[in-house]
Amino acid sequence: MTTINAYLFFDGNCENAFNFYRSVFGGEFAHVGRFSDMPADPNFPIADEVRNQIMHISLPINKDCILMGSDTGGHGGPLTVGNNFSLSINTDSKEKADTFFTKLSADGKVTMAMDKTFWGDYFGMLTDRFGINWMISFAEPA
Template sequence: MATTINPYLTFEGKCEEAFNFYKSVFGGDFAFVGRFKDMPPQEGMPPMPAGSDDLLMHISLPIGGGSVLMGSDTCQGFGPPVTVGNNITISISADSKESADRLFKGLSAEGTVAMPMGDTFWGSYFGMFTDKFGINWMVGFDKNSPS
């Protein structure tokens, strides 16, 4: 089983500033930059708070050796408030949908699921949870990635 684990950082409105700083240190180019205004409406999700359109929904910066530094801003209703210590999530990129399901089920046992595994508008099969030890996780499988 080939999986990768990458750090995912969460900010309150400073994600773009932070990632421009990280880019100045690591070099390279952003692989993806998506803003909350780019997100289509989702059934059952609250409307985006005023002033959040230009905040980062997701950004990724390859930093070498197959590692990717990822991050986002948080908005009310779209994740817990940022508290230093809970603003780092471990992101797992699985090599298959079955592997993603197995990892999600195993790691989330006795934890709190924030987003069950499911298809997303960005083309991934994805879910989020906090494990029974209080660690935040994201598990995904990029369905558009060559096998």
């Protein structure tokens, strides 16, 4: 099964926003990860002022819909309110992830090539030829 969910980006207030969304929709966060949880990488140093900001948070709305988000953490350029979202595709196979990534990135811009990540997913990011941001992920079944 493939699902598409909204992924929202914030400029340091992601945690506040998601506490608000939780008060609206109910439920509990499925995951809260901070930039301080990332392995050190000299190519992407984490500034002290963003270490406690949200790297990834997810709030299940129902069995088929998850609201996800992150602070920019100073990466990816300045945040533009109104364009601070991506559509997140979660697939049930690596092959589907690669197919979606290849087709969506045609004549677009690859931000992060599909690859295994430190959190375990096979993941990539791109902007399609129409300017829509996409995140594609496949997680091996537990």
